[in-house]
Amino acid sequence: xxxxxxxxxxxxxxxxKLYIFMAIIAVHAWLTIYFYNAGGEWKSVxxxxxxxxxxxxxxxxxxxxxxxxxxxxxxDLITGEVKTxxxxxxxxxxxxxxxxxxxxxxxxxxxxxxLLVFSIAAESQFGxxxxxxxxxxxx
Amino acid sequence: MGNxxxxxxxxxTKTFGSRTVVDRLNxxxxxxxxxxxxxxxxxxxxTTIRMITGLVHPDAGEVRIGGFxxxxxxxxxxSLVGAIVENPAFYTYLSAYDNLKLxxxxxPGVTRKRIDEVLEIAGLSDRAKDKAGTYxxxxxxxxxxxxxxxxxxxxxxLDEPTNGLDPQGMKEIKQLISQLAEEQGISFLISSHLLxxxxxxxxxxxxxxxxxxxxxxxxxxxxxxxxxxxxIVTSEPDKAEQLLRSASEVISVSRFQDRFTVQTNGDxxxxxxxxLMKSGVHIRTISRxxxxxEQFFFDIMEGDGGP
Numbered sequence: 235x236x237x238x239x240x241x242x243x244x245x246x247x248x249x250x251k252l253y254i255f256m257a258i259i260a261v262h263a264w265l266t267i268y269f270y271n272a273g274g275e276w277k278s279v280x281x282x283x284x285x286x287x288x289x290x291x292x293x294x295x296x297x298x299x300x301x302x303x304x305x306x307x308x309x310d311l312i313t314g315e316v317k318t319x320x321x322x323x324x325x326x327x328x329x330x331x332x333x334x335x336x337x338x339x340x341x342x343x344x345x346x347x348x349l350l351v352f353s354i355a356a357e358s359q360f361g362x363x364x365x366x367x368x369x370x371x372x373x
Numbered sequence: 374m375g376n377x378x379x380x381x382x383x384x385x386t387k388t389f390g391s392r393t394v395v396d397r398l399n400x401x402x403x404x405x406x407x408x409x410x411x412x413x414x415x416x417x418x419x420t421t422i423r424m425i426t427g428l429v430h431p432d433a434g435e436v437r438i439g440g441f442x443x444x445x446x447x448x449x450x451x452s453l454v455g456a457i458v459e460n461p462a463f464y465t466y467l468s469a470y471d472n473l474k475l476x477x478x479x480x481p482g483v484t485r486k487r488i489d490e491v492l493e494i495a496g497l498s499d500r501a502k503d504k505a506g507t508y509x510x511x512x513x514x515x516x517x518x519x520x521x522x523x524x525x526x527x528x529x530x531l532d533e534p535t536n537g538l539d540p541q542g543m544k545e546i547k548q549l550i551s552q553l554a555e556e557q558g559i560s561f562l563i564s565s566h567l568l569x570x571x572x573x574x575x576x577x578x579x580x581x582x583x584x585x586x587x588x589x590x591x592x593x594x595x596x597x598x599x600x601x602x603x604x605i606v607t608s609e610p611d612k613a614e615q616l617l618r619s620a621s622e623v624i625s626v627s628r629f630q631d632r633f634t635v636q637t638n639g640d641x642x643x644x645x646x647x648x649l650m651k652s653g654v655h656i657r658t659i660s661r662x663x664x665x666x667e668q669f670f671f672d673i674m675e676g677d678g679g680p
Binding site: 240250324329330 | 426
């Protein structure tokens with residue numbers, strides 16, 4: 235069971251899609267900051283995106299991204315395995331179907347967590363950078 | 374070798390809707406056997422193999438592998454088996470080695486060293502780091518056998534292993550199978566619709582038609598029964614023709630100059646030889662044309678009223 239989960243994660247982290255998703259999140263964070271800047275409302279600390287407020291501001295939009303990312307990932311995870319026949323690689327081994335499905339679900343949760351943690355880390359990083367630029371401008 | 378029964382299938386039945394695909398099938402594979410499972414497309418070969426490997430649940434009947442019941446002792450039973458069902462499928466974005474590593478993770482007691490071993494056996498060591506997606510069909514098939522070998526199985530089940538391969542690829546796979554059977558004493562269950570292939574590598578064969586096993590036995594025995602074709606060349610053709618036409622076992626005689634092609638009802642070439650010798654007819658050559666499984670297959674098909 236544990237080994238099944240390890241296998242799933244190994245495959246997930248070898249998948250290009252995960253890194254594309256991460257890139258999309260990073261680009262989104264950067265774009266948000268950029269357009270805030272263009273709006274010129276940089277003096278207001280509450281409205282201005284920084285290391286603390288940007289992850290919180292963008293947490294809401296994560297839900298919108300996830301509704302796209304999760305189906306794509308699950309399509310690879312389960313439907314893709316059935317379609318390409320790699321499902322048999324596991325089922326012809328001493329693995330029960332229910333264990334296989336459990337491993338997939340655990341892997342899905344880890345996938346979501348990884349993307350969430352990454353988005354918070356990336357956004358806070360962008361926020362801090364932005365704040366630094368603003369402070370430079372004030373000085 | 375020994376006579377230990379490795380795979381026992383009893384009364385296996387599967388219906389899809391109103392169509393009975395596999396009908397009360399019995400099958401038995403003894404240790405050390407290479408069993409050829411013959412049938413035309415749609416005769417129920419793959420469905421049977423899917424049931425034996427636990428991919429499809431049978432409607433009735435039972436499968437025992439090495440004495441373990443497939444349903445109630447699934448893990449113990451399937452641990453004795455390595456299988457490729459239909460096409461060998463791999464993660465195309467991972468290397469051959471990584472694909473095997475994933476499979477090895479699911480098998481207790483399979484080490485990294487074993488992965489190198491099976492790659493060596495399949496002759497893929499130098500391409501192990503390449504992505505599986507870049508492999509040719511023949512290489513994929515060999516990688517499939519490599520992955521089937523990982524858990525040191527007693528029985529390897531291959532579903533149409535040479536399907537879609539070129540003659541060179543077919544030869545390689547056949548060599549690999551014979552080599553494994555000989556050196557490691559692994560039994561094989563090989564399904565095929567190519568009859569000469571089964572004749573070349575299998576020790577035992579079973580013929581399935583519309584889900585029923587219609588013939589089974591040692592390949593050599595299967596070939597020995599039924600009609601025989603004998604070729605005779607003689608220097609006294611006229612006298613010989615008379616004698617041959619009057620012989621009771623002969624079904625038909627065709628003559629081309631001094632060469633006769635005689636069809637007999639069973640293994641009678643030695644009797645024909647005697648008959649001609651007694652009457653003093655000089656025989657230049659007499660030879661039995663080896664009967665192929667192909668002929669045998671069509672004989673049964675005809676006898677059964679055709680598909």
